[in-house]
Amino acid sequence: MSLRHYLGISAGFHDAATAVVRSDGEIVHAAHSERYSGLKNDQNLHPAQLAELAADCEIDHIAYYERPWAKQLRRLRSGEGFDWQQCTLRQVLRSQLQGRFDRVPHLLSTSSQSRGSWISNQPV
Numbered sequence: 001m002s003l004r005h006y007l008g009i010s011a012g013f014h015d016a017a018t019a020v021v022r023s024d025g026e027i028v029h030a031a032h033s034e035r036y037s038g039l040k041n042d043q044n045l046h047p048a049q050l051a052e053l054a055a056d057c058e059i060d061h062i063a064y065y066e067r068p069w070a071k072q073l074r075r076l077r078s079g080e081g082f083d084w085q086q087c088t089l090r091q092v093l094r095s096q097l098q099g100r101f102d103r104v105p106h107l108l109s110t111s112s113q114s115r116g117s118w119i120s121n122q123p124v
Helices: 033-037 047-056 068-077 089-097
Strands: 005-010 017-022 027-032 061-064 105-108 118-123
Touching: 005 089, 017 047, 027 033, 027 047, 033 047, 061 089, 068 089
Parallel strands: 005 061, 061 105
Antiparallel strands: 005 017, 017 027, 105 118
16 A cells, blocks of 8 residues: 655745645654744745755645635735735645645645635646
8 A cells, every 4th residue: 555645734824834644644744934944933835844845755635724715805804905916725835835746736624714625636
């Protein structure tokens, strides 16, 4: 049986981080962006973080924690404005992954603010 590697991403809005979990449940990589950038609450994935991740693991699927469109609507309602460059999953992943893992299928994981999961086998 071939083990798959799932990359979980939290990035683009607050405290960016990555984690890779193997299909047998083993955590094989975890990194928090502020450790690389030195910026408290860094919202962006750091290039060195992504380089280390690419060197450590072969990624089979990407999971993202939030629906970017819903996040932008919450920001608009709270008076923070609306960022048109961050309103789709594809936009967020392209900007955060900086051209890495472009051909990897991705999915939007279930979060406390969302209902159900959205899955796409389309590359980023």
